[in-house]
Structures are given as C-alpha cells and as structure tokens.
Amino acid sequence: LLVQAESGLAFITGRAEGPGRVGVSACDIACGMHAYAAVLEALLSRSITGKGKGIAVSLFDGMADWMTVPLLQYEGTGKNPPRIGLAHPSICPYGAFQTKDGHEVLIAIQNEREWADFCRIVLQRPALLDDPRAADNAARVAHRSFVDGVVAEVFAAAPSATLQGRLMSAQTAFAHVHGVEDLIDHPQLRTRCMTVPGGEVAVPALPWAVP
Numbered sequence: 001l002l003v004q005a006e007s008g009l010a011f012i013t014g015r016a017e018g019p020g021r022v023g024v025s026a027c028d029i030a031c032g033m034h035a036y037a038a039v040l041e042a043l044l045s046r047s048i049t050g051k052g053k054g055i056a057v058s059l060f061d062g063m064a065d066w067m068t069v070p071l072l073q074y075e076g077t078g079k080n081p082p083r084i085g086l087a088h089p090s091i092c093p094y095g096a097f098q099t100k101d102g103h104e105v106l107i108a109i110q111n112e113r114e115w116a117d118f119c120r121i122v123l124q125r126p127a128l129l130d131d132p133r134a135a136d137n138a139a140r141v142a143h144r145s146f147v148d149g150v151v152a153e154v155f156a157a158a159p160s161a162t163l164q165g166r167l168m169s170a171q172t173a174f175a176h177v178h179g180v181e182d183l184i185d186h187p188q189l190r191t192r193c194m195t196v197p198g199g200e201v202a203v204p205a206l207p208w209a210v211p
Contacts, residue, residue: 003027007063012070015085030062086177092140093118093147096177097155099163104177105155107167112136114172121170122163123154 001021004010009027014020038055046052064071070081073089086106087095096106109115115137119128128134128150133143140147155163160176167174176182183189190205 003059003063007060008067008070009063012081012083014083016083019083026066027059027063030066031057031059034062034065087144087148090141091137092144093151095148097148097152099155099160100157101159103160105160105163105167106175106177107151108173110173114170115140117170118172122166122172123150124166125150125154 001010004013004022004027005019007027010019010021012019013022035055035057038057042053042055073079073081081089085095088108091109094108096104098104107118109118115134116129119134120126132139133146134140164174178186191202192205193200194203
C-alpha cells in the first residue's frame, strides 16, 4: 500500500471523495512479473553471449511502469486524471449502470459505430445521435452527466436479461460487476489443485495455456 501511495496509483484509484487502495497486491504482483521477464531475458542473453548477468527489480519501478498512461495524461494536460470510480476519464459512456432487477452492468463504448448501435438498439433512442451534447466522444465527455443520466434511466427501466440481449445484438462490450462469490462459479474460471497443510485447495490455474 505504501508503494501504491508513493507511485500515484492510489491517487487515481477510487471515487471523487478520495483515493483508494487497489484490492489486490498490485505492486508485489507487478514486481514479480517484471522479475520473471528479466530472468527470461537474462537467460536468452546468456544463450547468445555465454555470459550471465544480475537483475534488479523494485516495487516502485514496476508500478511506475504501469502508471505510464496517467503520467502521460498529466504531462500533456497539466491535470491529474480524475477519480471517477468505474467510469473512464476520457471515454463516455463507459461505466456501471444498475438494471431494474438490481444488477450492475458495465458498458464500454469505444467508437462512434458502437455509440450509434448502442443508441438505436440498446437505448432505443436514435434521436440522441442528433443531439449536439452527444455528437462525438469529446462532446459526451463534456456532457457526461447528461449522457450517463440517459443511460441510467434506460437501464433502470429494464431487467438485466433484456438489456443483455440488446447489448449482444448491438455488439456493445459489457460485463457484469461481480463479487468474489460470482468468480467462484464463473464459466471462464479455470482452477488447479494446490496441496496445503491439511488437504488440497482449488486456486486459479496458471494464466497461460499450452496446447
């Protein structure tokens, strides 16, 4: 957590009310991943040159690498990226909205084709395409409260199953905001058994697959 704070990660994480901690040990994991890559690079170099080498990694350096985009945003604008929870500081609409039956669905609109299909099929409000407040992504970001308000209104009036059908028809990228209990039963989760004192426990499988 100290490195999350020192590197600026905690400052850009959370909601407008204040910084937040990333819920997993991001700095430790990043450091380990960079160490793994550096070991492989050193082994490859040794196979070519016949000479070994030492490596050094740090928690701070690993997180500084992950902070490249926010750092460039600050260098380009002179402003810190705003903390806006599950939304995106430079894309709109992009965030979580609650459905009629209480589920949270996160959507991500990446381009104008997706926005047009989203308006016609998901929101069923094609007139939005002629509204200057939603003319392009820059306009939508500038009028985020208006755009998000429209999306929230439509989502709140429809059950999640109905919205999921519309989102798939529109080819809109979306996800359900799951709890850990949902991850356990997720169809994409692959697990492996790990022996621990007293028996075995299922943990996530290695994140790569070798055919």
